[in-house]
Amino acid sequence: MAIKAITSLPKVVPMLTLPRPIFTPEHEAFREQVRRFCDKEIAPHHAQWEHDHLVPAELWRKAGEYALLCCWIGEEDGGPGGDLLFDFIVCEELGRVGATGPGFPLHSVIVAPYIAHHGTPALKKRMLPGMACGEKIGAIAMTEPSAGSDVAAIRTTAKEDGDSWVINGQKTFITNGYNSNVIVLACKTDQSQGARGISLFVVEADAPGFSRGRNLDKIGQYAQDTAELFFDDVRVPRENLLGVVGEGFxxxxxxxxxxxxxxxxxxxxxxxxxxxxxxxxxxxxxxxxxxxxxxxxxxxxxxxxxxxxxxxxxxxxxxxxxxxxxxxxxxxxxxxxxxxxxxxxxxxxxxxxxxxxxxxxxxxxxxxxxxxxxxxxxxxxxxxxxxxxxxxxxQPNPDRELIRRFIEAPDTVDAIPLNPMAAALGLKVVRLNSVPREIELAFTPTPIFLQGVGVLQGGAVAGMLDFAMAFALLSKLGPEQSCATINLTTSYLRAAPIGEYRSVAEIERQTRSIAFLRAKLFERCSPETVIATAQGTFAITASQV
Known part of the structure; x- marks a missing residue:
């Protein structure tokens, strides 16, 4: 059948004339380079690619020669050494010519950062230069036939075996799936832990046991290859794990x-x-x-x-x-x-x-x-x-800035006032561990929390435990979650005199929808003098997992 090329895109002056100060003259010069590339290498051929349901891999290598891929990756890692704005320009210029086939933005802005931020030095050296030059094409595989928005419900598994991980499962609706030779894959490494049991791996397309299913027939974006991926006892080396086991979600x-x-x-x-x-x-x-x-x-x-x-x-x-x-x-x-x-x-x-x-x-x-x-x-x-x-x-969350700092700098011990009660308790963050998810807070209550006999009011004791458990939970779920009510059961072991206290809380375990938390309050920082304990549960909604 004859394929009609996109040769008559209207040449019009853009109607939108708002200034865009986020872009420098260097960015705009790059835009002109991208525009020429799109007009020459993409627009005339896109209709043929729509018919084929595939963009040729050679286009990725040409894009690499023009430095259009992974622009934000530093020169030390084999990239062009720009910033993310260059990649956004590539995305905008693809949109200008109506090109939905080349999956450059997903490759550059979504897939590569997982490897750059969480990969070992050896893995980054092996992957990033090839992704920047177009020799390696990236995809991210989360969605499964029975798990879309509910990422915690994925069934693909990875089991440790000596110096390797063995992967079994299936993914679907994977953009760049047919062309990709580097896949960031979400797997369950502990099926009992819900979202806490998800880990990320890099799988290369030449790994034995990896195969592709059909190139899916969509109602639109015909030129973009969208595939099913299958993993049958696929063995990947230990260094292909991204970051820490269980932290993938x-x-x-x-x-x-x-x-x-x-x-x-x-x-x-x-x-x-x-x-x-x-x-x-x-x-x-x-x-x-x-x-x-x-x-x-x-x-x-x-x-x-x-x-x-x-x-x-x-x-x-x-x-x-x-x-x-x-x-x-x-x-x-x-x-x-x-x-x-x-x-x-x-x-x-x-x-x-x-x-x-x-x-x-x-x-x-x-x-x-x-x-x-x-x-x-x-x-x-x-x-x-x-x-x-x-x-x-x-739903304002006064603690959001603190939790963001937890995520970005988990070893922080800064004293950060949170809200009036926390400030009155003199709360400080002493320690935060990622695995297991555990937090230690220090408190120095002011006289307003003391009863007439010089001991802490019960509400202050419960508040210390509640703070610790809430922060342990929030630092796991991420900064976008607001602090919901924890169903708390507190046990007082004895009266609490004046002094400094430390509360240690942890997420003991988590199912798909419930987190189980516990905390202990220590007098004067001594683990031997526990004055109160607490246990709690927190129901996690579908939107949070």
């Missing part, structure tokens, strides 16, 4: 803000392109002896889209700026992903309508953009999940 949660920001970036750029194509179309298309752009309905619709897109551009750039200074949290990124994916759906629907019958023909880019847009409200977290996570923005 936490690593995934830490990467969600950047992943969802990437979706905002690509949705905004694709929406702008759809608008620009439609602007040119309504100027050229005539009805009732005049251009469509002269009709009031068309003018009003285009004005509404322009306003939405201007707001979307300002919103997206603000999210990027927050991320570049380390201040984009998961809830804010989720709100952005929700807004921009829904925006893209509205824009492409309105633009297709303005094209009339021609908008339903795949030879027009708006038709492809319309079906390609639908998945943006599903992958990287459905709109419904995004609403649940965004909801936490309306």
């Amino acid at each position: 936490r690593y995934l949660m830490q990467g969600l803000a950047q992943e969802r920001l990437l979706v905002s970036v690509q949705c905004q750029s694709r929406a702008e392109s759809a608008f620009e194509w439609t602007t040119q179309y309504v100027r050229d298309r005539k009805a009732f002896n005049q251009p469509l752009s002269n009709l009031q309905n068309t003018r009003f619709k285009m004005a509404e889209l322009a306003a939405d897109l201007q707001a979307g551009r300002a919103y997206c750039d603000q999210l990027i700026q927050l991320h570049m200074v380390g201040q984009l949290d998961a809830a804010t990124a989720s709100a952005g992903k929700l807004w921009h994916s829904e925006l893209l759906g509205r824009v492409t629907d309105t633009c297709l309508q303005l094209h009339g019958g021609y908008g339903y023909m795949r030879e027009y880019p708006i038709a492809r953009a319309y079906v390609d847009a639908r998945i943006e409200r599903i992958y990287a977290g459905t709109s419904e999940i995004m609403k649940e996570l965004t909801r936490s923005m309306t």
